[in-house]
Amino acid sequence: MNCEFCEGTTITRKVRKVHWFAHQLTIVDGVEAEVCQGCGERYYHATTLNAIDRMLQTGRQVVKEELRVQVVGMPA
Numbered sequence: 001m002n003c004e005f006c007e008g009t010t011i012t013r014k015v016r017k018v019h020w021f022a023h024q025l026t027i028v029d030g031v032e033a034e035v036c037q038g039c040g041e042r043y044y045h046a047t048t049l050n051a052i053d054r055m056l057q058t059g060r061q062v063v064k065e066e067l068r069v070q071v072v073g074m075p076a
């Protein structure tokens with residue numbers, strides 16, 4: 001497909017996605033995405049996003065690692 005922002009060509013790749021589900025942030029490895037070769041924008045199929053939601057909903061995902069995440073604000 002072509003990128004909506006820069007008209008660049010996308011390729012199918014497995015990426016690490018920051019995913020929100022039920023007010024919880026999870027980093028999911030191996031998510032299939034269309035990645036723009038020009039600007040790096042990622043596009044996910046709705047079926048892929050639904051599959052992630054279903055996995056997290058059932059709680060059957062394998063936890064590979066736990067990370068601490070900082071929330072910071074931009075300087076005024």
Ligand SMILES: [Zn+2]
Pocket residue numbers: 003004005006007008036037038039040041
């Ligand atoms: Zn692009």
